[in-house]
Amino acid sequence: MMLQFDIESLLDxxxxxxxxxxxxxxxxxxxxxxxxxxxxxxLAPKEALLxxxxxxxxxxxxxxxxxxxxxxKDNIDVAGMPTTAACPAFSHVPQIDATVVALLKRAGALCxxxxxxxxxxxxxVGVRTPYPVPRNAIDPxxxxxxxxxxxxxxxxxGIVAFALGTDTAGSGRIPAGLNNIxxxxxxxxxLSTSGVTPACRSLDCVSxxxxxxxxxxxxxxxxxxxxASDPFSKRVPKAPLGARPPRxxxxxxxxxxxxxxxxxxxxxxxxxGRLVRLGCQIVALPFDDFHAVADLxxxxxxxxxxxxxIREFIETNEAALxxxxxxxxxxxxxxxxxxxxxxxxxxxxxxxxxxxLLASVxxxxxxxxxxxYTLAEIAAEPIDANTRLGTYTNFVNLLDLCGVAVxxxxxxxxxxxxxxxxxxxxxxxxxxxxxxxxxxxxxxxATGWRRRPRAAPPADDGERIEIVVxx
Amino acid sequence: MMLQFDIESLLDxxxxxxxxxxxxxxxxxxxxxxxxxxxxxxLAPKEALLxxxxxxxxxxxxxxxxxxxxxxKDNIDVAGMPTTAACPAFSHVPQIDATVVALLKRAGALCxxxxxxxxxxxxxVGVRTPYPVPRNAIDPxxxxxxxxxxxxxxxxxGIVAFALGTDTAGSGRIPAGLNNIxxxxxxxxxLSTSGVTPACRSLDCVSxxxxxxxxxxxxxxxxxxxxASDPFSKRVPKAPLGARPPRxxxxxxxxxxxxxxxxxxxxxxxxxGRLVRLGCQIVALPFDDFHAVADLxxxxxxxxxxxxxIREFIETNEAALxxxxxxxxxxxxxxxxxxxxxxxxxxxxxxxxxxxLLASVxxxxxxxxxxxYTLAEIAAEPIDANTRLGTYTNFVNLLDLCGVAVxxxxxxxxxxxxxxxxxxxxxxxxxxxxxxxxxxxxxxxATGWRRRPRAAPPADDGERIEIVVxx
Numbered sequence: 001m002m003l004q005f006d007i008e009s010l011l012d013x014x015x016x017x018x019x020x021x022x023x024x025x026x027x028x029x030x031x032x033x034x035x036x037x038x039x040x041x042x043l044a045p046k047e048a049l050l051x052x053x054x055x056x057x058x059x060x061x062x063x064x065x066x067x068x069x070x071x072x073k074d075n076i077d078v079a080g081m082p083t084t085a086a087c088p089a090f091s092h093v094p095q096i097d098a099t100v101v102a103l104l105k106r107a108g109a110l111c112x113x114x115x116x117x118x119x120x121x122x123x124x125v126g127v128r129t130p131y132p133v134p135r136n137a138i139d140p141x142x143x144x145x146x147x148x149x150x151x152x153x154x155x156x157x158g159i160v161a162f163a164l165g166t167d168t169a170g171s172g173r174i175p176a177g178l179n180n181i182x183x184x185x186x187x188x189x190x191l192s193t194s195g196v197t198p199a200c201r202s203l204d205c206v207s208x209x210x211x212x213x214x215x216x217x218x219x220x221x222x223x224x225x226x227x228a229s230d231p232f233s234k235r236v237p238k239a240p241l242g243a244r245p246p247r248x249x250x251x252x253x254x255x256x257x258x259x260x261x262x263x264x265x266x267x268x269x270x271x272x273g274r275l276v277r278l279g280c281q282i283v284a285l286p287f288d289d290f291h292a293v294a295d296l297x298x299x300x301x302x303x304x305x306x307x308x309x310i311r312e313f314i315e316t317n318e319a320a321l322x323x324x325x326x327x328x329x330x331x332x333x334x335x336x337x338x339x340x341x342x343x344x345x346x347x348x349x350x351x352x353x354x355x356x357l358l359a360s361v362x363x364x365x366x367x368x369x370x371x372x373y374t375l376a377e378i379a380a381e382p383i384d385a386n387t388r389l390g391t392y393t394n395f396v397n398l399l400d401l402c403g404v405a406v407x408x409x410x411x412x413x414x415x416x417x418x419x420x421x422x423x424x425x426x427x428x429x430x431x432x433x434x435x436x437x438x439x440x441x442x443x444x445x446a447t448g449w450r451r452r453p454r455a456a457p458p459a460d461d462g463e464r465i466e467i468v469v470x471x
Numbered sequence: 472m473m474l475q476f477d478i479e480s481l482l483d484x485x486x487x488x489x490x491x492x493x494x495x496x497x498x499x500x501x502x503x504x505x506x507x508x509x510x511x512x513x514l515a516p517k518e519a520l521l522x523x524x525x526x527x528x529x530x531x532x533x534x535x536x537x538x539x540x541x542x543x544k545d546n547i548d549v550a551g552m553p554t555t556a557a558c559p560a561f562s563h564v565p566q567i568d569a570t571v572v573a574l575l576k577r578a579g580a581l582c583x584x585x586x587x588x589x590x591x592x593x594x595x596v597g598v599r600t601p602y603p604v605p606r607n608a609i610d611p612x613x614x615x616x617x618x619x620x621x622x623x624x625x626x627x628x629g630i631v632a633f634a635l636g637t638d639t640a641g642s643g644r645i646p647a648g649l650n651n652i653x654x655x656x657x658x659x660x661x662l663s664t665s666g667v668t669p670a671c672r673s674l675d676c677v678s679x680x681x682x683x684x685x686x687x688x689x690x691x692x693x694x695x696x697x698x699a700s701d702p703f704s705k706r707v708p709k710a711p712l713g714a715r716p717p718r719x720x721x722x723x724x725x726x727x728x729x730x731x732x733x734x735x736x737x738x739x740x741x742x743x744g745r746l747v748r749l750g751c752q753i754v755a756l757p758f759d760d761f762h763a764v765a766d767l768x769x770x771x772x773x774x775x776x777x778x779x780x781i782r783e784f785i786e787t788n789e790a791a792l793x794x795x796x797x798x799x800x801x802x803x804x805x806x807x808x809x810x811x812x813x814x815x816x817x818x819x820x821x822x823x824x825x826x827x828l829l830a831s832v833x834x835x836x837x838x839x840x841x842x843x844y845t846l847a848e849i850a851a852e853p854i855d856a857n858t859r860l861g862t863y864t865n866f867v868n869l870l871d872l873c874g875v876a877v878x879x880x881x882x883x884x885x886x887x888x889x890x891x892x893x894x895x896x897x898x899x900x901x902x903x904x905x906x907x908x909x910x911x912x913x914x915x916x917a918t919g920w921r922r923r924p925r926a927a928p929p930a931d932d933g934e935r936i937e938i939v940v941x942x
Contacts, residue, residue, distance in 0.1 A: 201812070201816055202812070202815065202816075202819075228823070230823075231816070231819040231820040231822065231823040232819060233823075301808040301811070304807070304808030304809045304811070304812055305812045307809050308809045308812045308813050308816070311809060311813075332808060332809060333807065333809070335807065335808035335809075336775070336804065336806065336807060336808060337772040337775030337803060337806035337807060337808055337810050337811035338775045338778045338779045338782060338803060338804070338806075339808050340772070340775070340808035340811035340812060341672070341673070341775055341776045341779045341811060342779050342782075344673065345672055345673075345702070345779070348673075348702040348703060349702040351702065352699070352701075352702035352704075
């Protein structure tokens with residue numbers, strides 16, 4: 001059965017009579033075929049999923065994710081499944097779903113299990129876990145990226161239709177970029193973090209991995225809702241995914257950092273060329289202040305948020321942490337409250353300087369990651385490689401930007417290229433519309449599947465704002 | 472010369488030919504008559520002011536503060552005058568005006584000098600200064616209130632027309648309430664804090680003391696402007712001071728704390744009665760969460776902002792601090808960055824709980840201070856008295872409310888009663904309009920002057936939004 005697991009294809013197949021039991025069988029078959037013990041930390045028993053699928057009854061097109069299998073990063077609670085955040089000693093079994101998971105189940109989606117991650121969501125490499133490291137879906141010698149490593153790989157392999165991640169410093173974008181899929185990182189507060197193990201509470205958000213932008217945005221529309229139980233929850237607009245406005249102004253870094261990776265640089269330049277052909281105007285912006293913001297995330301006091309997130313646990317279980325994670329998080333104990341507020345002030349000053357830059361464009365386009373690293377390279381310099389991976393991601397949540405990482409083609413050596421579109425809070429629909437049109441048709445994830453034909457070509461010179469319906 | 476020094480009266484007199492030189496003479500005469508060496512830390516030489524006044528030339532009604540004398544709290548820079556923040560060792564002479572001062576000078580106002588204050592704006596009592604304590608303008612046995620003690624007293628005595636203060640925890644409201652004048656504390660970020668010695672940078676704002684709400688709001692309209700040099704500056708609406716909307720919903724604490732001061736309680740109840748007669752609906756709100764927010768200001772990690780504000784100075788001059796100020800500020804060194812973020816989270820959780828309460832009303836009305844303290848009482852318990860004074864002020868900036876303290880009459884024993892109207896950010900015009908109509912006509916400050924007759928009674932059942940022009 002070669003059924004594509006993008007959501008639209010699945011729902012079409014259900015409408016034509018496909019049984020969700022068959023889909024569940026396919027999920028477990030594909031997982032077995034992948035032979036990657038690093039993807040899931042907890043996998044639901046197939047029998048349980050078959051029962052859930054059977055309980056769905058007749059297909060109901062009004063249930064927007066009817067029978068759609070998904071996976072959940074292991075720092076997001078699913079009732080009855082252990083939450084470990086990739087730290088076995090932290091394991092506990094929540095009795096209730098995280099708000100986002102509850103919303104997805106209510107929409108008919110079926111949760112397969114909990115995916116591997118950089119421990120406590122601290123890392124962009126995907127290897128800081130005591131469990132087997134998930135294999136990059138495109139090239140097993142490369143790092144899968146993190147921290148939402150398992151969620152990205154399981155989508156890239158077509159095992160589930162979508163997966164939840166989290167994103168504080170890039171954890172929802174880097175592994176999407178490194179595995180040739182879409183990673184949607186919504187405006188902060190759009191998706192509830194109730195039931196999510198925090199990394200940096202003031203900066204955390206739940207993110208969405210999917211094979212297409214349309215799928216990711218569909219999940220966003222279902223899960224973005226104000227949640228009174230989450231103090232960081234906000235009421236954000238959920239504009240439909242319409243045609244993109246013509247002649248968008250796209251800011252790009254005036255000076256780029258690829259750390260010597262000429263192929264990645266070429267991939268990025270090619271993507272800018274496609275933006276131009278889509279009618280965008282490219283505007284080079286000074287990027288020093290963005291990099292200065294990024295530096296605050298680990299070199300400033302915000303790392304203390306990571307300690308605060310698990311203070312009770314870490315004070316009695318320090319030895320249970322991954323050594324690199326422990327070194328990073330426990331470094332925060334040297335920082336004073338005065339340091340913390342000085343970091344807040346430094347951030348505020350940079351935000352004020354960056355504000356007019358952002359106001360001069362509609363959105364930004366940056367490389368998702370500047371380069372790929374092999375597992376061997378990361379083993380040799382685990383901190384520095386991680387820092388470089390975050391070159392274009394670490395500043396994003398500190399500036400309350402929304403973002404979507406989107407594949408832009410394969411490099412000459414087969415590695416995937418990806419760019420991330422970024423915009424100030426609440427422009428989720430805008431960047432998604434452009435990302436959809438920019439998405440390269442080089443196969444979805446590692447599956448070889450193709451994007452479904454669109455009903456109409458995207459408007460790039462009109463004022464239409466209706467939804468361009470897929471399929 | 473008994474000329475009233477409210478701004479409208481002054482400008483009228485100028486229009487009729489009064490010389491600003493005569494006004495300057497009057498300022499210095501009144502100051503001498505007050506015989507209070509605690510008001511000013513630095514007083515400009517009279518000759519300098521006479522020269523400035525002469526340089527104004529012909530009266531120009533288009534210059535909104537032409538020849539209007541004002542005073543500036545000594546934590547706000549005035550070029551060429553020392554800034555001490557009431558700490559002599561901190562004294563330095565800035566070369567440029569704080570942004571707000573520059574705007575006032577450009578509007579024609581004349582700066583007389585720098586006023587006394589609780590050192591580093593830490594306190595609500597007005598006595599934490601190494602200089603002589605300014606005397607309460609109504610009753611010299613009572614505390615003047617702080618931290619903007621000198622600015623409140625100098626206005627209450629009719630020596631200047633208005634004065635700048637600052638307000639982090641109530642410093643712009645408490646001394647207004649204790650001296651029978653108006654204290655306007657704008658929305659955070661409305662007035663630039665460039666050139667202001669910080670107390671808690673994320674919570675500081677410049678405030679305005681005046682004899683009438685109209686005067687205070689006039690100064691607000693002149694000074695509220697975005698300032699790119701202040702990272703905390705915001706673009707806020709400056710609606711004209713129009714007629715108040717009819718039938719406002721006014722939230723009040725369901726349980727009130729006056730610490731046994733039955734007269735102050737009666738004064739507050741009388742003010743609520745006047746609000747009802749003005750067409751307002753009184754809505755009792757649970758206030759526990761507001762008090763919990765207030766507790767965060769000194770018992771949480773925000774006190775570390777006070778250390779950060781003067782870190783470099785305090786690390787080499789700790790002994791130069793007032794002993795109580797030192798004890799409070801240096802307590803912050805025990806706090807970690809983790810503590811700081813946990814306070815931020817605690818605040819965020821309380822903000823989320825309070826949000827629906829605020830959404831259920833148009834504004835709040837609280838006592839400005841719950842009671843008065845004598846100087847002897849404060850000497851006996853300097854910390855506790857200060858804390859109790861902040862009962863209805865400490866939570867305000869942490870919730871980003873705007874506020875205006877307004878006199879509501881004299882108590883049976885002659886002490887002034889005051890309430891503070893509070894509302895979410897950007898409703899400055901709304902609360903000012905109601906405060907103007909609520910202002911009791913029991914004499915302005917300590918002067919015995921009366922509010923000028925109004926052109927028309929305030930509309931309380933119409934939809935008019937034009938300015939009700941005074942006299």
